[in-house]
Amino acid sequence: MSLAGKHILVGISGGIAAYKIPELIRLLKKAGADVQVTTTKHALEFVTSLTLQTVSGHKVYSDVFAAINEHSTEHISLPDWADLMLIAPATANVLCKMANGIADDALTTTFAAMRKPVVIAPAMNTNMYESPATQKAISELATWENVTMLDCASGELACGTTGKGRMQEIDVLVAAAEYALTPKTLQNKHVLITAGTTQEAIDPVRYITNASTGKMGYALVRACLNRGAEVTLVSGPTQLSLKAWQAFCPLNVMDVVSSAEMCDATVRAFEQADIAILCAAVADFTPCNTADKKIKKQPGQTDMTIELKTTTDIAATLGKMKGNAKKLVGFALETHDEQANAERKLQSKNLDMIVLNSLQDKGAGFGVDTNKVTILYANGTKKDLPLLMKQEVADAIIDSLV
Numbered sequence: 001m002s003l004a005g006k007h008i009l010v011g012i013s014g015g016i017a018a019y020k021i022p023e024l025i026r027l028l029k030k031a032g033a034d035v036q037v038t039t040t041k042h043a044l045e046f047v048t049s050l051t052l053q054t055v056s057g058h059k060v061y062s063d064v065f066a067a068i069n070e071h072s073t074e075h076i077s078l079p080d081w082a083d084l085m086l087i088a089p090a091t092a093n094v095l096c097k098m099a100n101g102i103a104d105d106a107l108t109t110t111f112a113a114m115r116k117p118v119v120i121a122p123a124m125n126t127n128m129y130e131s132p133a134t135q136k137a138i139s140e141l142a143t144w145e146n147v148t149m150l151d152c153a154s155g156e157l158a159c160g161t162t163g164k165g166r167m168q169e170i171d172v173l174v175a176a177a178e179y180a181l182t183p184k185t186l187q188n189k190h191v192l193i194t195a196g197t198t199q200e201a202i203d204p205v206r207y208i209t210n211a212s213t214g215k216m217g218y219a220l221v222r223a224c225l226n227r228g229a230e231v232t233l234v235s236g237p238t239q240l241s242l243k244a245w246q247a248f249c250p251l252n253v254m255d256v257v258s259s260a261e262m263c264d265a266t267v268r269a270f271e272q273a274d275i276a277i278l279c280a281a282v283a284d285f286t287p288c289n290t291a292d293k294k295i296k297k298q299p300g301q302t303d304m305t306i307e308l309k310t311t312t313d314i315a316a317t318l319g320k321m322k323g324n325a326k327k328l329v330g331f332a333l334e335t336h337d338e339q340a341n342a343e344r345k346l347q348s349k350n351l352d353m354i355v356l357n358s359l360q361d362k363g364a365g366f367g368v369d370t371n372k373v374t375i376l377y378a379n380g381t382k383k384d385l386p387l388l389m390k391q392e393v394a395d396a397i398i399d400s401l402v
Helices: 016-030 049-056 074-081 092-099 106-112 126-130 132-142 170-181 215-226 259-270 314-321 338-348 390-399
Strands: 007-012 034-039 084-090 118-122 147-149 153-156 162-166 190-195 200-203 206-208 230-235 251-255 275-278 285-287 308-310 327-334 353-358 373-377 382-384
Touching (some): 007 016, 007 106, 016 034, 016 049, 016 084, 034 049, 034 074, 034 106, 074 106, 084 092, 084 106, 092 106, 092 118, 092 132, 118 132, 118 170, 126 132, 126 162, 132 147, 147 170, 190 259, 200 285, 215 230, 215 390, 230 259, 259 275, 275 314, 314 327, 327 338, 338 353, 338 373, 373 390
Parallel strands (some): 007 034, 007 084, 084 118, 118 147, 190 230, 190 275, 230 251, 275 327, 327 353
Antiparallel strands (some): 153 162, 373 382
């Protein structure tokens, strides 16, 4: 789900990681959210109220009884305004207070009144993190229906030691906000997604490939994770990363290179999947023979012939395996006779749905952030989507499945 138009209340407690929060606010606003801030008094020892007010565009609520408060009950009005509360960093002190219903400052009173989604990002020294009281508080809050509790990261700490206790990186917090705001329509579902290209080796330094970057497939992974699914991603070579979601979501990534490797991994993973979405641009042909040494150009040579053979059709293979309990979604990137070709694939490969896009459409295809698709269903119906960001296209595709 997009953060555009969402109201996000950021809560800051008194830990050194508070210095990172202005950047978090900037990224949330860049994503289209309206952001307000509440803090403990100790948080303002690490980051100033002026800084937070400047980056958020709103007054900072840090004192329950301050004369500058717009209302006498900000701890009620702010939770009413917010779609989401994101508490970062959450110190051991604040975690223990929240878990036990103690509301004695601006942050904890606001949290006590919050009935909408809350993301909590703990941060503290390793010894404080491992304290039985802290662990009990974290475990308690993690059971609350409206709370997404992030784990601490490991690494170098402000006190000079190395261990567990770091606040998760800012991109993880933004991803968690998106996750917490999305209805969990795929809860308890296992989704298999293929993404990216494949590389078919000619020799140790050359290969046949295509221009797929994996952007559409990775957007689909993000859409499924946000909706509560467990996801297995079979990914060909790409420069993309889902590291932010891997910090808190059940995502298993299987990296492959060739079409044969992708076929093998996908068939193995399909057994556990409820839904399979085949978005990867898999090679249709591969060299019959791969040279074990670099092929050298000979003196006077003017041409070269590479004999190719067809690869295994992954969609057709899964279509024979799926039965009635699984859903199988394919993709078709076409350059001519688009709908006819897509309909043929839909029927011949026993798909439940196929997503058609054409290289003739400006803004669609490889390497761009937008796409324009038509969704064709096995029952003969179809849905045309306008040119959208690929994440919006992914959301629409997944919403049409559930």
